[in-house]
Amino acid sequence: MNFIEITDINAPELDVFSRISETQLYRYYEPEIGIFLAESANVILRALEAGYEPLSMLVEKNRIEIEARPVFDAIEKICGREKLESMPIYTAESDIVTNLTGYTLVRGLWMVLRRKPEESVESFCRDKKRITLLFDVVNPTNVGALIRSAAALGMDGALLSYASVDPLTRRSARVSMGTVFQIPWTKATKEESEGTGLIRSLQSYGFKTVAMALTEDSTSVDSDEIRANEKLAVVMGSEGYGLPKEVIDACDYRVMIPMFHGVDSLNVAAAGAISYWELMKR
DSSP states (O other): OOEEEOOOTTOGGGHHHHTSOHHHIIIIISTTTOEEEEESHHHHHHHHHTTOEEEEEEEEGGGIIIIIHHHHHHHHHHHOHHHHHHSOEEEEOHHHHHHHHSSOOGGGEEEEEEOOOOOOHHHHHTTOSEEEEEOSOOOHHHHHHHHHHHHHTTOOEEEEOTTSOOTTSHHHHHHTTTGGGTSOEEEOOHHHHSTTHHHHHHHHTTOEEEEEOOOTTOEESSOHHHHTSSSEEEEEOBTTTBSOHHHHHHSSEEEEOOOOTTOOOOOHHHHHHHHHHHHHOO
16 A cells, blocks of 8 residues: 655645645635545545545554554445555654644544535435425534434435535534435535525425424424425524524425423524424324
8 A cells, every 4th residue: 555654744745634724625626526534434434435536545653453444445345456555645653643733633544535526406306305405504513413313314315505514524524423425415506595596496396395493483393284295395594593584484384393491492403303303204
């Protein structure tokens, strides 16, 4: 294998692991498709199993035979021996890696992978019955948690507005436990995400849209009437402000989760898990 020992943290080939922002990786580093970083063996393995192409890797020396070995085996099995032997695998002592990144790596390994082209909204919605729309959810932890819940509780996919955080950011992918590679998702364009555009598009594809919002006409989330619809899109809003009023008004239903002790809202990830569970019931 192509092991390359690192002794100088300023080596330019390491820029991608620490000195180039995730936005730059996505938007500028490889404009046609882009690349992303995945960290920890669990997340990397799921990315490989989902068909993402590995480009390079950074591993702490003391992690090679424990966390990294299953990753090497997966690369050989999925991508072939030639890829495993040619791909740069940078290695370094733990203190050097910590100085490079500014903190201790999660499980001591990172991988750079090539993105896949994202589906159009119309193509993504085709043949799906239950999806969630993350409308301007900007916290990577919440995006990861919402996608993990959507996958675990049987949703068919996650659609994200343009302003929502990219699910392939390191933190989102890690919080999701790699489920961002196990459930279909796509991001809408800036133009598609303006105003009520995404709600209108979903309705034109046959979805009944369900806004998670506390309004005067909100229905309890355990509604048999709502569950009876063939196609549902559960719309989750941003952490601080929820959904814009125009989006709430444009949705077919407004749904709330009954709460007690004067609590008026839940974290968006917790609310998402409850709503996915209730609305997936048939």
